[in-house]
Amino acid sequence: MIRIARAEHAAAGRDPAAFIVTVFAGLRERWLRPDSRDRAALEALDVSRLILLMEPPFNADGISEAGRLLSTR
DSSP states (O other): OHHHHHHHHHHHHHHHHOOOOOEEEOOOOHHHHHHSSHHHHHHHOOOEEEEEEOSSSOOHHHHHHHHHHHHHH
């Protein structure tokens, strides 16, 4: 799907380098660790943004820990 979207973006005369892919996922450690297989898969797809979702009740400690893991990249 990403390949097709990129090709259509370019076919419409837009700059292919400016195409942004955004992925939504649940806030899980596999998405936080830069050395994880899941993050490597996103890199291989040239994903620009990863938006992590958290359902209520919101855990402030979990959010802080996620920030610490992300800041080690």
